[in-house]
Amino acid sequence: MPSWRHLSHLVRRFVGSLWPGGPAAADDAWATGSLVPGEQALWRRMSGPDRRHAVGVARRAEHALGQRATRPVVAAALLHDVGKVDSGLGPVRRAVATVAGMAGGHEAAGRWRRRRGPLGRAGRYLCHDEIGAAMLDAAGSDGLTVAWAREHHLPADRWSVPADIAHALKDADDD
Numbered sequence: 001m002p003s004w005r006h007l008s009h010l011v012r013r014f015v016g017s018l019w020p021g022g023p024a025a026a027d028d029a030w031a032t033g034s035l036v037p038g039e040q041a042l043w044r045r046m047s048g049p050d051r052r053h054a055v056g057v058a059r060r061a062e063h064a065l066g067q068r069a070t071r072p073v074v075a076a077a078l079l080h081d082v083g084k085v086d087s088g089l090g091p092v093r094r095a096v097a098t099v100a101g102m103a104g105g106h107e108a109a110g111r112w113r114r115r116r117g118p119l120g121r122a123g124r125y126l127c128h129d130e131i132g133a134a135m136l137d138a139a140g141s142d143g144l145t146v147a148w149a150r151e152h153h154l155p156a157d158r159w160s161v162p163a164d165i166a167h168a169l170k171d172a173d174d175d
């Protein structure tokens with residue numbers, strides 16, 4: 001069961017996500033400069049709020065890691081949530097999907113994602129980690145970038161990404 005702190009954090013994220021704009025032009029240019037062409041195409045499919053979130057994660061991760069924030073690490077920070085584009089859900093229906101996911105669990109989401117209609121979209125939203133990893137693999141991303149998309153909601157003992165990098169990416173991710 002989520003704590004009240006987590007719930008109030010989700011509410012704040014939700015309110016922030018209602019503002020549709022993307023990151024500042026300079027931030028967007030910095031982001032695309034860290035992405036290979038296939039990743040840039042995925043970046044452009046992400047919503048404004050998702051790109052704002054991603055730039056924040058990448059800036060914080062780069063600040064924490066310094067020289068170890070290599071291009072694939074920055075790409076991992078920018079594109080860890082890219083699988084959310086597949087669901088086509090806006091902020092309100094994402095909130096509903098999140099609550100459904102809390103009730104049904106990740107296993108149920110895995111069954112829902114193949115269905116049509118709203119339940120299918122909710123399932124794909126909740127499985128954005130696996131879906132994003134497959135998209136990045138197809139886009140020619142580095143193995144670390146693909147791995148972090150797949151692993152960013154898993155417990156630390158299941159990460160294959162080097163621990164120092166993974167912890168910095170997780171700490172930088174405020175969701």
Ligand SMILES: [Fe+2]
Pocket residue numbers: 080081128129152153
């Ligand atoms: Fe995520």
Ligand SMILES: [Fe+2]
Pocket residue numbers: 053080081173174175
């Ligand atoms: Fe995130």
